[in-house]
Structures are given as structure tokens and as C-alpha cells.
Amino acid sequence: MEQKLRSEVKALLEQGKVDWIIGFEPGSLKFTTTPLITKDKNDAERLVINPFIVNNLANFLTEIMGRVGIVAKGCDSRSIVSLIQDNKVAREDVVILGVPCTGVIDLSKVEKLMGKDRDELNDIAREGDKVIIRVSGKKKEFPSTQVLFNHCLACESPTPKEYDILLGEPTPPILAAQERIEKLKQMTPEQRWGFWEKELSRCIRCYACRNVCPACFCQRCFVEETEPQWVLPAPRWQDNLIFQIVRNIHVAGRCTDCGECERACPVNIPLRSLTREMYDIVGELFQFKAGMDKDALPLMTHYEEKEAEDFFR
Amino acid sequence: MTNNKKVNKKDIGKLLSQWSQEFAVFVPSIESGVATMARWEGKDTSFLDWYRNTVIPPKANFLPPMEEMFSFRKDREGYNIELPPNGGKQLIFGIRPCDARALAIIDANFKDLYQDPYYLPRRSSAVLIGVGCTNPYDSCFCTSLGISPAESADVDLMLTDIGDEFLVEEVTDKGKKLTAKTSGLKEATKDDETRAKEIKETSYNKVTRKINAEGIVDKLLASFDDQDYWEKVAAKCISCGICTLLCPTCYCFDINDELVRQQGARFRSWDSCAFPLYTKMPMENPRQEKWRRVRQKVCHKFGFFPMNLNIIACTGCGRCIRLCPVNWDITQVLESVPVREAKPQIH
Numbered sequence: 069m070e071q072k073l074r075s076e077v078k079a080l081l082e083q084g085k086v087d088w089i090i091g092f093e094p095g096s097l098k099f100t101t102t103p104l105i106t107k108d109k110n111d112a113e114r115l116v117i118n119p120f121i122v123n124n125l126a127n128f129l130t131e132i133m134g135r136v137g138i139v140a141k142g143c144d145s146r147s148i149v150s151l152i153q154d155n156k157v158a159r160e161d162v163v164i165l166g167v168p169c170t171g172v173i174d175l176s177k178v179e180k181l182m183g184k185d186r187d188e189l190n191d192i193a194r195e196g197d198k199v200i201i202r203v204s205g206k207k208k209e210f211p212s213t214q215v216l217f218n219h220c221l222a223c224e225s226p227t228p229k230e231y232d233i234l235l236g237e238p239t240p241p242i243l244a245a246q247e248r249i250e251k252l253k254q255m256t257p258e259q260r261w262g263f264w265e266k267e268l269s270r271c272i273r274c275y276a277c278r279n280v281c282p283a284c285f286c287q288r289c290f291v292e293e294t295e296p297q298w299v300l301p302a303p304r305w306q307d308n309l310i311f312q313i314v315r316n317i318h319v320a321g322r323c324t325d326c327g328e329c330e331r332a333c334p335v336n337i338p339l340r341s342l343t344r345e346m347y348d349i350v351g352e353l354f355q356f357k358a359g360m361d362k363d364a365l366p367l368m369t370h371y372e373e374k375e376a377e378d379f380f381r
Numbered sequence: 382m383t384n385n386k387k388v389n390k391k392d393i394g395k396l397l398s399q400w401s402q403e404f405a406v407f408v409p410s411i412e413s414g415v416a417t418m419a420r421w422e423g424k425d426t427s428f429l430d431w432y433r434n435t436v437i438p439p440k441a442n443f444l445p446p447m448e449e450m451f452s453f454r455k456d457r458e459g460y461n462i463e464l465p466p467n468g469g470k471q472l473i474f475g476i477r478p479c480d481a482r483a484l485a486i487i488d489a490n491f492k493d494l495y496q497d498p499y500y501l502p503r504r505s506s507a508v509l510i511g512v513g514c515t516n517p518y519d520s521c522f523c524t525s526l527g528i529s530p531a532e533s534a535d536v537d538l539m540l541t542d543i544g545d546e547f548l549v550e551e552v553t554d555k556g557k558k559l560t561a562k563t564s565g566l567k568e569a570t571k572d573d574e575t576r577a578k579e580i581k582e583t584s585y586n587k588v589t590r591k592i593n594a595e596g597i598v599d600k601l602l603a604s605f606d607d608q609d610y611w612e613k614v615a616a617k618c619i620s621c622g623i624c625t626l627l628c629p630t631c632y633c634f635d636i637n638d639e640l641v642r643q644q645g646a647r648f649r650s651w652d653s654c655a656f657p658l659y660t661k662m663p664m665e666n667p668r669q670e671k672w673r674r675v676r677q678k679v680c681h682k683f684g685f686f687p688m689n690l691n692i693i694a695c696t697g698c699g700r701c702i703r704l705c706p707v708n709w710d711i712t713q714v715l716e717s718v719p720v721r722e723a724k725p726q727i728h
Contacts, residue, residue, distance in 0.1 A: 302650030
């Protein structure tokens with residue numbers, strides 16, 4: 069897959085079909101990759117595809133001028149489609165290099181299972197539906213469902229539906245149960261309120277959740293409004309809650325459940341429990357799944373006559 | 382007979398108990414996978430087994446993420462202003478040499494340049510008990526900034542793990558006074574000291590990530606106007622606040638008033654130069670573009686701060702690398718600054 073990617077990228081740049089390439093290159097720490105944003109065809113050799121390609125690169129599309137070749141997993145391609153639906157990106161300006169995804173490894177799950185930090189491990193390798201971890205001469209095997217990101221386990225389209233070049237054979241979804249969200253749903257409202265108070269009290273308002281999110285493309289976020297000020301910019305838990313609730317409502321119908329908000333959070337707030345629930349509610353109420361069809365009208369910004377609310381008329 | 386003391390690891394709880402009588406004792410603690418310095422609950426010393434460093438730097442004990450500066454209430458006579466109560470004396474157990482140095486760096490601003498009335502009382506009343514770092518992360522690069530992971534002049538007492546015991550070195554008079562009234566400490570032997578010295582050396586050599594800090598100020602100044610370079614470096618940055626808010630040396634803050642009906646409060650909270658709002662003014666924003674903000678962050682830490690205060694505002698703790706959602710790595714950035722003839726130009 070990697071070799072195919074590199075030669076396709078080289079050709080795209082050489083033939084002038086794209087101005088930019090956004091892909092992944094090896095990161096500076098163990099088991100990491102990092103976004104590679106380049107115009108240089110010689111950089112094609114640096115591109116990698118492995119079980120650690122965590123970022124949703126669609127996030128960079130709205131800030132890069134020109135035609136872009138972009139490496140996209142299933143979730144990333146959904147985000148690209150969602151941006152096309154919202155007129156943020158023109159379909160003809162992107163060349164989607166689709167990665168049939170078998171899931172991305174969640175290093176914090178690995179750390180928990182191993183009782184060691186990521187930099188203390190020697191190797192993490194994906195072999196079929198197993199993940200093999202090596203540390204100080206010992207080898208441990210886990211079913212991949214134990215170490216993949218939760219959003220990967222819930223991903224309905226790991227192979228991009230929208231692409232220009234597919235880099236491998238399509239992969240089937242895994243679709244494991246979403247235990248954490250189910251647990252939250254079974255709580256009483258008071259318990260849930262307590263849960264979120266505790267979790268959101270850790271928020272430091274770094275806005276990483278917002279800034280990694282391709283659906284959060286507002287030029288000015290409401291939290292930055294100063295006249296009037298909608299929420300206190302300081303990390304008081306109630307204001308953190310308002311920030312998350314409004315962010316969730318704003319990305320309803322745009323969120324593709326890529327899980328980046330939760331992954332980026334430096335203080336482990338289970339943000340995807342909110343976004344995934346919103347994703348499911350949107351699906352239930354409007355029979356709409358973000359990023360599935362580039363020709364479908366965006367959910368929140370169009371109106372149909374059959375819609376019930378009179379105040380729109 | 383040496384000048385130093387030692388304590389059995391099993392007795393750390395007893396020491397913390399004694400100190401709890403006088404201080405609010407903070408120890409490394411983990412909640413939902415996030416390590417922070419939290420109030421000691423009176424029993425658990427299991428942090429000795431898992432603790433490498435905290436996610437939330439100990440600067441939060443002195444410059445909290447959010448604090449009330451004063452509250453106010455309006456009545457017929459005007460505004461009544463009330464100051465928050467003074468916090469108690471803190472004892473931070475287990476601070477790493479990088480983070481202790483970071484507090485010394487913040488002092489250069491909050492103590493030497495001006496006297497911050499919120500930071501200073503906390504800082505001057507606190508006792509710092511360092512514990513040497515014997516298992517640095519692969520993202521750590523403290524040794525390139527003149528810091529040794531298991532040695533510190535920036536704490537009051539310094540502990541070194543010598544097996545079943547810690548060697549306890551009295552670094553300051555404050556530390557000496559504390560040990561004088563602490564029971565349960567034994568005299569250390571020459572062998573203990575030799576062992577500690579070995580541990581310190583081994584720990585030092587475990588830090589393999591390096592930067593070349595020499596001449597970095599001139600290098601950065603010479604490339605200050607190189608927009609192409611900064612745009613390239615900034616390309617993958619997402620402008621979140623992780624690397625700055627969780628940096629142990631970053632101290633920027635924002636001030637906001639909250640007024641509900643006739644009363645409210647003024648809050649101070651962490652702010653970040655990564656945010657466009659940080660420099661937004663009524664008519665314009667001098668750092669609207671991302672590359673200007675990234676340049677500011679790098680140049681403040683490694684250029685302007687050492688120019689003005691003679692010390693680089695980075696301790697190589699590696700949090701900004703470990704926690705970055707896109708693996709933006711300051712050590713790679715510093716490595717890639719173009720080498721060119723110096724022509725100092727500050728804008």
C-alpha cells in the first residue's frame with residue numbers, strides 16, 4: 069500500500085495534477101506518525117501508512133490553497149465529503165488517496181493493558197485481527213478489538229466511499245458494541261450530571277478538540293466572541309460544559325465520528341461519548357449520516373418544505 | 382557520617398503525614414489517566430511505583446489554570462471589593478528537576494521583573510521536595526538545557542532513589558529546617574552517596590533526545606524574517622493551546638470580569654500565544670496568521686526570554702512533544718532553523 073501511495077503521489081505532483089500533498093510521515097516518538105504537508109515530489113518517499121495514522125488530515129484542507137492530494141482513511145474521507153457538502157472544499161480540488169482502514173491503534177489502551185508507557189515498549193505490530201506487543205524480550209498478543217480506538221470499532225465505512233485512487237482492497241467494518249456510551253445512557257440524569265462535572269472539571273480549554281476537528285471550521289468560534297462574551301474563557305467546569313454542548317450542536321450533521329476530539333484531549337475527557345451520541349441522534353431523527361454522500365444537501369443548512377417547523381416559513 | 386540523610390521508601394507515608402500537620406501536601410496523583418500534583422489523601426504512596434512526570438505541570442500549584450483575583454458587589458455607596466482568602470503553605474513532594482527549574486524561570490518574570498501578588502506568597506511559602514527522575518521519557522531533553530534529571534538546585538530537598546531507600550540531600554536552608562523537625566530520617570553513609578552518584582549519572586545518560594542550545598538566540602534572530610521557513614514549520618500546527626498551557630515555564634494569562642446583576646468577580650486564567658485571540662486588538666491582529674504565532678512561541682522561549690532574562694524558557698520536560706496531537710516537535714524545529722549570517726532585527 070505504501071509503495072503504491074508513494075508512486076501515485078509522485079505522479080500527481082510531477083504531472084501537476086495537485087499542488088499539495090497531505091499525508092503521514094513517521095513521527096518523532098515511538099509508534100507515532102505526523103502530518104506531512106508538502107509540494108516536493110521527493111517527499112513522497114517519506115509517506116507511510118501504518119496502524120498509527122491517527123490524524124484526520126481533512127482538517128488541513130480548509131487552510132491550504134490550491135489542489136490537494138490527500139491521504140484519507142474511511143473517517144477522513146467522510147470528513148472531506150462533509151466539507152464538500154458544506155461548500156468548504158470543491159470536489160475537483162481534491163484528489164482523495166483512499167486507505168482501506170483496518171483500524172488505528174489507541175496507544176492509551178495499549179498502555180493500560182501493558183502497565184507501561186508507550187516509550188517503554190519495544191514493538192507494537194498488527195497481524196490480522198491480532199496486535200502483538202513486544203517488551204523486554206516478552207511477547208503479548210491481544211485481539212485487535214481490545215486496542216483499536218473506540219471510533220474504529222464503531223466505524224461503518226472503514227473503506228472510503230468517496231475516493232479517486234483506492235490504495236488497497238476494501239476492508240469490512242468491525243462494529244463492536246459501544247459499551248461506554250451505553251453505560252452513560254443507563255445512568256440517572258443526576259449521575260450523568262455528576263459524571264460530566266467530574267470529567268469536564270479537568271478541561272484546561274486548550275481547544276485541541278475543536279482545532280483537530282474538520283467539522284469545526286468557523287472562522288470565529290463563539291468562545292472567542294468578546295462582545296458579548298458567551299462563556300468565560302477560563303476553565304470553570306460549567307463554562308467548559310457550555311463550550312462542549314454548543315460545539316456538539318454546531319457539528320451535528322457534520323461530525324463523522326472520526327474520534328479526533330477525544331484523542332487530542334490532553335486530559336482524557338471522553339468527548340466522543342457526546343459526539344457519537346449526537347451522531348446517532350442525527351441518524352435517528354433525520355436519517356442522515358455525515359459524509360456519506362457528497363451530493364446530499366448538508367443537514368443543518370438546507371430546508372425542505374415538508375419540514376414541520378412553521379417558524380422557518 | 383555524611384551531611385546527608387536517608388529514608389526508607391516504606392516510611393515516605395510517615396514523612397508526608399508529619400508534613401501534613403504544617404503544609405498542604407501535594408503528591409503525584411492520577412485521575413482518569415491524567416497525572417497531576419494533587420492533595421495527598423493521607424495513605425497512598427503508590428505513586429512511587431508509577432510516577433514519571435505529571436501531565437499538568439506543578440506550575441498549576443502557583444499559577445492555577447483559573448483563579449479569582451477579587452470579587453465585587455455594587456451597593457448604594459459604590460463597589461465593595463473583597464480579596465480571596467490566602468491559601469495555606471504548600472509542600473510539593475516529587476517535583477522533577479525540570480519542573481523545579483521551570484518555577485525558577487517563572488520567578489524571573491513574576492518575582493524579579495514585577496512582584497505578582499498572587500504568585501509570590503504561594504511560591505515563597507512553599508517547600509519543594511524533588512525526586513530524581515530515573516526513567517525519563519523518550520521525549521525528554523533536559524540535559525541539553527543544563528538540567529540533570531536527578532539533580533537540582535531549584536528544590537529545598539532532593540531525593541535520589543538508591544534502592545529500598547531515598548538519599549535525602551538538603552539543598553536550601555528551608556530544606557534544612559524541614560529535616561531538623563522531621564523524625565524518621567536516618568544518617569546516610571558514604572556508600573549511599575556513592576550509590577546516589579551512580580544513579581544520577583545513569584539517569585543523565587538515559588536522556589537521549591538533544592537540542593543544540595548554543596547560539597540559538599542568534600540563529601533564531603537571523604531567521605526571524607524568513608517567512609517561508611516559519612510557514613513550513615507551522616504547516617501542521619493546529620493552533621491549540623496544549624504545548625503552551627501545559628508548558629511548565631509558560632505563564633501567560635488572561636483576565637476576565639464576570640458581572641451578574643450587581644455583583645461579580647475578576648478571574649485570571651491561563652492564556653496561550655497559540656490563540657489568535659491572544660493578540661487581537663480592536664482594529665487588527667498582528668499575529669492573525671498561524672506562522673506568526675508559531676514563530677512567537679519558539680522565539681519567545683529560545684530568543685527573547687534569554688535575551689532579556691539570560692535564561693532559555695524551556696527545561697526540556699518534553700510535555701509539548703508528548704502531548705501534541707500532531708507530533709509537532711520543538712527539538713526538530715530548533716534543529717531545522719536555517720544557518721545564516723546574523724542580522725539582528727526585532728519587530
